[in-house]
Amino acid sequence: MKISFTINGEAKSVEVSDGNSPLLWAIRDGLDLKGTKFGCGKAACGACTIHVDGNAVRSCSFPAKLAEGKEITTIEGLSKDGKTHPVQQAWIDEVVPQCGYCQPGFIMATAAMLDKIPNPTDEDIDKNIINVCRCGTYYRMRKAIHRAAKMNGNTDVQ
Amino acid sequence: MAKKDKPKSKSRRKFLIRGGLGTLGVLALGTYVFRNPMRRMTLEMIETMVPPYSGTGTEANLWFEITTDNNLILHQPKVEMGQGTFTGLAQIVSDELDMNISQITVTAAETATGIVDGMSTGGSLSVAQLWTPLREMAATMREFIKIEGAKKMGVDASSLSTADGILSGGGKTMSYAEAIADLKEFNLPKTPELRPVKNYKNVGKPIPRIDLTPKVMGDPIFGMDVEMPDMLHATVIRPEHVGASLKSADTSNAEKMPGVVKIMKKDGWVGIIANSFAEALAAKNKVTVEWDIPKKWSDEDLKEYLKIGQGNKQITQKKGSALDEEGEGVINMEFRSPIGAHAQIEPNGAVAYVKDGKATIKLSTQVIGVTQKQVAEALGMDNEDVNVIGTYLGGGFGRRLNTAHAVKAAQMSIEVGKPVKYFFTRKEEFQNDLFRPPTHHIMRGKMNGDKLEALEHHYASGDVAMNSVIFPAAMGTILGSDVGASRGGSIMYGKIANRRSVQWHRTLPFATSWWRSLGLLANTFAIESFIDEMAINAGKNPVDFRLSMLGEEENQKRIRKVIEEAAAKGNYTDKATGNRAMGFAASIDANAPCAHVVEVSVDGNKVRVEKVTCVLDSGLIVNPDQVRAQCEGSIIMGISAALHEEMYLKDGRLFPINYGSYDMALMKHSPKEIDVHLVQGAENPLPVGEPPLGPIAAAIGNALKRITGKRLTELPMKV
Amino acid sequence: MKKKAIKYFLIATLLTSSVLVFANLTESGTQENTTEYKVGEAPFDKMMEVLTHKRCVNCHPSGNVPRQGEDSHLHNFDVVRGEDGHGLAGYTCNTCHTDENNDYSGVPGAPHWALAPEIMAWEGKTRVEIAQQMMDPKRNGGRSAHDIMEHLTEHELVLWAWEPGVDAEGNPREKPPVPKDEYIQAVKEWIEAGAVIPEE
Incomplete structure (x- = not known):
């Protein structure tokens, strides 16, 4: 299943075999953005926190399919336009x-x-x-x- | 060991060039003379170095790599797990080599360079161990570059000055890179006199960590972030029950799951290798496993199994005569600490690629050399055919002194002929940790008037150092006790005439090992809580009580200093105000004395540590900001252990299995004020990453006693 | 403005359990139970077996902290309801919970995941107290009996109780003791019969 979204200002799509699988892995392994971390996989430690449409989301518990059409920011995209956040x-x-x-x-x-x-x-x-x-x-x-x-x-x- | 101490002759020193990599001279110090008290330890480390397995280096230890753009890459044997070692080492090098901090990159040397730590990155020893050798190597390098530069510049070497990687003299300048460009072989000059520490520009300054920007920007620097081309992802089925072994596994349904490449069964484990981690996990859920569980351990079983009077008894401190527990005026008090988890946030794992008889392993490890040996042994390879590349660690705390998972990653790579990334799930982390062992303590004391005339510490512990890969069981037999469990177990007050500590050691049914500060945390909790209780009995201020028991020897004076300074800086008083009170405690670990004053408040059943005043004698300070950071971190980790953390056994399984249910200190539990004062009571740097963990639990307990009137004797403390 | 809408929605949805209001009727005693049921089989009993189950009560806590798990422990990390029952600025319920259960993490989810308002706390209350509260417009967001019936029988968050997914260990969560169809039937019967709250 192909999922398309905007991440750090760029339109991207990623292929996952199960739309329910965590967005975390689509970001880390599918898009090779390793700044978002795996800590517990159970939405407890917060190491995988990203922004989805401006809200904090723990991506280890967020099904990849729900990212469709969303605006995502990861640590790599927090600083913008050459200015440190x-x-x-x-x-x-x-x-x-x-x-x-x-x-x-x-x-x-x-x-x-x-x-x-x-x-x-x-x-x-x-x-x-x-x-x-x-x-x-x-x-x-x-x-x-x-x-x-x-x-x-x-x-x-x- | 003693025979190996002899420094090798100067004539055998060589620099060698490492080819390729687009850099120009890689300089290596073949052998090296150590001249300070660290010598034996450091030599031991160097002596166990593994020879380089490929390339041009034969006996070389390639530490300094000067790149064509005149920067320095320092290849050295320690890893960075947050303790700030890389920054400290860069400061040390910069001051003898005369390069700017910004020119220096520090990296954990891969084993293929030949630089392999014979021990580990641990024990808070990295900066302390390398302090003198590294300065000497850097100074030697500087002289060498001067000599070579002088030849090219046509000036006298003694007329050259050095700064920021540039040689200047006789109206000319030349970069270090140019000075040593094209050199094929090097003969090192004599190691020059080291500069006086007071002349150092960077050592002693709060230089910002050199890894700050990558860590704040989310750069892929950790073991978990490693990628290799065509890499597959794996998960392994491990037992949930203590002591369980795999009886059978039905993998037929799992094999049909999407993305599954291979399911392998080997030596009692099942590995699931898939195109993605999510697919591997999904398939894992479809495997039906039967376990052989010899005994379902409970907390009660464990309490009965691990206690004073059971296992191997060893007297670890003996002065004067022993107390009779039922003797007149003898006070006995029992203390306990629970099983503790490391709970480092980056799970354990490794990326392995085995091909054509060579293995490459990238991972977060505190024991690069041991990882190499383990993989080589398991795969039937020579050490030099296994290149272990250490990454930044997402926390260490002693957990990464065991890297058995690297072997599994390598075995799975062989199975599929591709690179494989394998790491633990969080549940596996919690149930397969090598835990901080639970402990049981009996404190026994006898007063004579308002003085302690006898004090004894009896303590039972599981393995800490014993049976670990870096400390074979044979060593334990030689030394007679578990040297990890005994950390902080001795009584440090020299004027108590009769002192004793007695260890009862027993190997537990689940693995236990090194946890930041080893036995120090629990031992100090018992001893310093009891001292406080004795002070209260004697009607004395606990600070005065402690001071009155210290002698005049050097280490006693250093302990005295931190106790006096902490009491003064923290404005210590033993009087509670409402629901708020101060607690005091002190300890000495690895020759670094530390004292804390904590201010604690109680609201219902909520305990808050409001402020901690910490005084640490850290010896010479390379980076005061990072020493402070280690104190802050130790204090917060100590608060977490003192008030929150606890693993338990239920139906033969260890719980909890996740953060949250494994209660740990969070933002709201962090003191609003942590006031750290560093004193220098030793000429050289001392370990700083663990000593501040010593007094924290006792100090909190001592404050709680003053608020609630109750002596809490079990960790985690609950009011 | 947005907040208000959310609040209204929340009240509307969550409170569902509050069967409304025929408090007057009950008091005046004009309603009578004409059908006979075995002990525990009356519609009210069946409904309350569900409403007092942890799948419901965990999100109708008496304090500001949700409960979780089969043992109804306080939600880990002391997460709190926040102003609108959706958590705080740094994290909302939706930071971890989405519109559906997640089998990978074991984090439960359903549309409108949130905490019931404090006035609708059920934790520690008797069946009768819960029912009275649920039917009292002052304490149920001004809902009619029909609104309550809809909430109890149609709302996705309520019906999640029968599809609670797996926990963090991968084990299925416990469902309420009454099958969904029977429960829906019971709620309808009870409300249609005048929502009589028995004396206990």
Whole structure:
């Protein structure tokens, strides 16, 4: 079965033998975009988080067939037009990653949250960011999220 | 081992050129003189290096590759699993080789280069181990480049200065790349005097991690991301029950599933190889398996099996006389810790391609050399015909010291004649982990007035170091105890006249092994909780109580320093305020003392660690930002173990099987403040990735005691 | 605006269980049961066997956190209802749950996957309390008995209970103890007969 969608601004299609199989594999292996990670395959850890029509979606539990005609963004497409996305920039500024494996999922979840809550409180962050990081980079992530929110704010002013 | 210590003669040193790859000289240090106290350990590592299996290198260890565009690729034996080693090594090299950090790429050497770590990337040792050898190698390289450059420039080598990979002198400049271009064979100069550490420009600075951008942008750097042309995807059926073995498997329905290329049965496992991972998984569900389950283990069985008094007894610390448990004034207290899972987010797996008698294995591993040996042995190949290429690791924590899955990937590749990517599902990760063993502890103490006159730590543990691939059982027999389980098991207070620690070791029915900090976490939980209890009994401030038990020896002074500094920086008080209190604990691991002050609040049954003040004596600091990151990470992983994590046995199976049900610290459990203070109590860098895990659980328990009045003696602690 | 629409929809769909309103009738006692049933076989009994089953109650929790699994434990990661029962900004129900069950992940799904509003919490309540609440327009989003009947017998999210898919281990989820057809029949009979809530 052939599924067509827009991913990171480009029209693509991918062939899967079962439309119910996870979109994650179509992205990672079908389109060779490896930034979206497999962690649990059960929508628990959040490493596979992407955006589908602007909303955070855990792609390991999202049937490929439902991607038909949708607008998808992965970590590779978060920064656009040669400009580093504020969340990614904040992550760099705060030197967040350790092993780095879970980070794309967190970055995508954060970007989705900041779209809807531009200035999150600590409590908002605690409630909204529920991915799993084993290295324990949460402490720096929180700082990076606040920093990204500020950077977003500055962009708006300009 | 002692005989091998002798440095080899200078005349045998050679640089060799590695052909191809579009780079111009690859320089190799054939042998190398180590002159510091790390020598024995490092030599041991070097001595076990595997000779290069192909190419022009024969005895070469190819560390420094200077590319035509005058950048450096450092091929070295350690892997990067988040601990920041690559960044630290780049800093060290930059300061002796005089290259800019931005010119340096660090890579885990593939075994074909001949650079193979004889041990592992683990024990938080990477920077500490390579600190002196790497500086010496880089300095030697610098001198060598100067000599060769001077010849080409027609100037005297001593007149040349070096910076950013450029030689300057006599009004001329030349890049390192040009200086050594076209050289066919090299004779290394004498290793020059190392520069004083205080003159280093990058060592000691919080240089941002060199792998920051690829990790934030989602570059394909992990084992899971490896692609090979025409690669197939595989999954393996493994037992769910502890100790179970495969009796029979009916694969007829699975074989008809779309995308299935081959289903193979071998040595008690079934491999499903398909065009895609989803297809392999779908087919796996159609296999009917019968298992032979000798015993269905329960938590109760395990508790009975693993306890003090069972298994192999070994005294691991002995000073003064032993206490009688029923003696007058003797206080006994029991502690326990559960089975812990590694739960690293990147599943274990490997991509293997076996063709024409050669195997290529790409994977996340902490033991590149062991992986090579295991695959070679299983396939009946020579080591040099197996090239293992280590990728970035999506978490290590000790889990990747065992890579038996690489063998299966290779066997499946042989079966289909194509590259095969095979990795675990999350359930398999949880049920086939090599867990942190559960532990049982009895603390025994006796006061004399307000002083402890005797303290004993009896502890039972499953395997940590014993029976592991990097630490054969024979070594355990020689040493008599499991040296992993004993980490942090000794009592560090030198003025307690009678001290004892006694290990009871037993191999469990499921695999247990290294989990970040090994025995340190549980042992310190028992010892430092009990010390706190004794301080309360004595009516003393727990910080003063600890300080009063420390002697005057060097390591005692260093422990004293971190305890005093933590109490001061954290404004420690042993008085609770409402539902909030502080807890104090300290430990020493791998010669790196650490103390934490934690501020904890309790709301109903919810425990929150509000703030942690951490003081670590990390020795010389190569990268303060990354040492801090290791402290933060250890603290959060420690909070997770202290308050959340627990595996259990039910009907012979290990649960939970996923994140979420395996409760772990999340964003909301992370302290809002982690205040790290680093002190340098040693001349050289010390391990930093594990020591801060030591005191955390005890410190939390000690705070909870002050809030609730109850001493919690089991991990994870629940109020 | 969008939010309102969602809310309305939610109320309309989720509350379905609230059989409406003939509260007056019941109180005045004008309705009478004319058919005789064996114990536990009355339409009300059959319906309530379903409505009190975990497949229903897990998403009608008493707090802000959904429940999950056969043991109805609090939903992992403490996910919460959010303002409209669809979760929070960083994750919604749909971050993980789609319009259908996913056999690969074991994540359940159905159209309009969401939490019932707090006023429609069933967790910990008796059958009678649930029925009263369900039929009370003040607590069921102002629905008529007919609306409730439709919700209970036609709504995809309600009927998902009989096609609950497999769990994360690949094992089939438990279905309600009454077959779907019998349940639908029972709901219709009960409401058509005046939605009499028995005394217990």
